[in-house]
Amino acid sequence: MGLARRRFMISVACAGAALAAPAVHGGARAKVVVVGGGAGGASVARQIALDAAGQIDVTLVEPSARHTTCYFSNLYLGGLRSFESLQHGYEGLTRAGVQVVADFAAAIDRERRRVVLGGGGHLPYDRLVLAPGIDFVDGSVPGWSLDEAEVMPHAYKAGPQTLLLAKMIESLPQGGVFAMIAPPEPYRCPPGPYERVSMIAHYLKGKNPAAKIIIIDPKEEFTLQKLFEDAWLKYYDGMIEWIGPDFGSRNLSVSPDAMEISIDGEVTKVDCCNVIPAQKAGKIAEFAQLTDETGWAPVEPSSMRSHLDGRIFVLGDSAQQGDMPKSATSARSQAQVAAAAVIGDLTGRDVPAPVYSNACWSALAPGDSVKDGGTYKPADGKIASIEKYVSQADEDAATRAATYQESLDWYHTITAQIFG
The missing domain is CATH 3.50.50.60 (FAD/NAD(P)-binding domain)
Known part of the structure; x- marks a missing residue:
């Protein structure tokens, strides 16, 4: 047989x-x-x-x-x-x-x-x-493989990679360039890459204010895009640049040894590159x-x-x-x-x-978080969305501060539920 x-x-x-x-x-x-x-x-x-x-x-x-x-x-x-x-x-x-x-x-x-x-x-x-x-889908970013993760870390499995990326951010030269290659859908934690950029920008604003952040993204749009972009303008004006498909992100390759990225044929030297692959x-x-x-x-x-x-x-x-x-x-x-x-x-x-639910919090700055989530049920052969909610762009500071505190409380609660 x-x-x-x-x-x-x-x-x-x-x-x-x-x-x-x-x-x-x-x-x-x-x-x-x-x-x-x-x-x-x-x-x-x-x-x-x-x-x-x-x-x-x-x-x-x-x-x-x-x-x-x-x-x-x-x-x-x-x-x-x-x-x-x-x-x-x-x-x-x-x-x-x-x-x-x-x-x-x-x-x-x-x-x-x-x-x-x-x-x-x-x-x-x-x-x-x-x-x-x-x-990870090895080779999904041209020029990068899992063998290069010690040079261009993904840090999308927490642990040693997280520590490595933090060390690289701390070592970024004054006025240096941090690049992040965002993943295609579907991937773990849809707002995660953009919360990461917000938090890195917060760190650099205090330690390295002349630094620049480049996001190269294969997607036409990303989760909570307006909320993130509003926050980047408010807190980190001039620091963050997002490059989507209309600006050449589909024609991307990286060179870990040279610490370079090529976008639509234009080569840019960077000081740190966070590659989050498919x-x-x-x-x-x-x-x-x-x-x-x-x-x-x-x-x-x-x-x-x-x-x-x-x-x-x-x-x-x-x-x-x-x-x-x-x-x-x-x-x-x-x-x-x-x-x-x-x-x-x-x-x-x-x-x-069965009853399903999801909730995600994204930190934009200290004391300023947004959230999104929803409820789901089996329908049409899948777990289908039945109701969604998301933070609004015009929320006041008190609402955002409450959402930030809610996220801290959530982390304490869910880890206790998971690990006991």
Whole structure:
């Protein structure tokens, strides 16, 4: 039998087995393995452990001892937050009953239903939840590859890359040029690159006021564009230049060794370049053959269950689910829906109708933030938007200050909900 045919048969068998697994096997508790300890993975592992009340064994596979949040990392770059404040351990998950395995998932054996660990062991599962976050499309920016990330960092996976980019910003020569290559859609945290520019501009305004920032963007327009551009004019007038497709951004290449960017044939020397490339689902989802031609993992909107394997759920940034943006709040919301579906599969408990929500805050300057978000429900084969909200351009200072404080409160609350 051909390999492709065999894989197809495995996928069909697994997809049809969603309701076939009993809660116990010879007296043993059902097993759930979660891969990835970020907003989605840590949330779903802790939620299942708490809600199942001992009926299910839950294991989280995560190589890092502490998770560094990508959300709020821009405030660190702007000098408004410490790096340590972005880091969270897994002790709260352990207290909730989750077994945390400090390793990485090297492969998913879908036929035998087990996760193969990088250290050589394996973990059997009755249900598997993948929340590996994003990976990058290598070569999506001509002249740049992942091998060049130490020279032109992406800093879109928080941790060492965040520290590296901060060091480069701090070392920018007086009057120097910082360039950012913005990503094409879809990507993690749609306002994120532009909040980053705002925070870097805030830092440079105090330390290096003659510095310049160039944004090279493949998109015709970007999220919250008017709100960001109004803020750049108000707080950082003359510092930031945005270059979109009409001005040559589609004809772009970079030269990391020379620290140069070429825009429509015109070469510009820069002092620091932050390349945020095109994105796709975390590699383990691709290795498990759960992604499609888009690079993302398609899921059922009512449960976050993989379209390609009924025993596997994919949530957070890796999921191709519809209208929800890729954000920490989205991942947490999807985790709650997936947790209920997993518990329903393994215990027979009723599963409530799914409710999804998202909220994002973007800092423009100290004490000035804007927000956007919405609610969603399964419809037309996807998670569909049913209501949206967004900050308005004419809001007064008190409203913006309240939104800024709301963002700080949100970070404290959501990290407590995720990590315990």
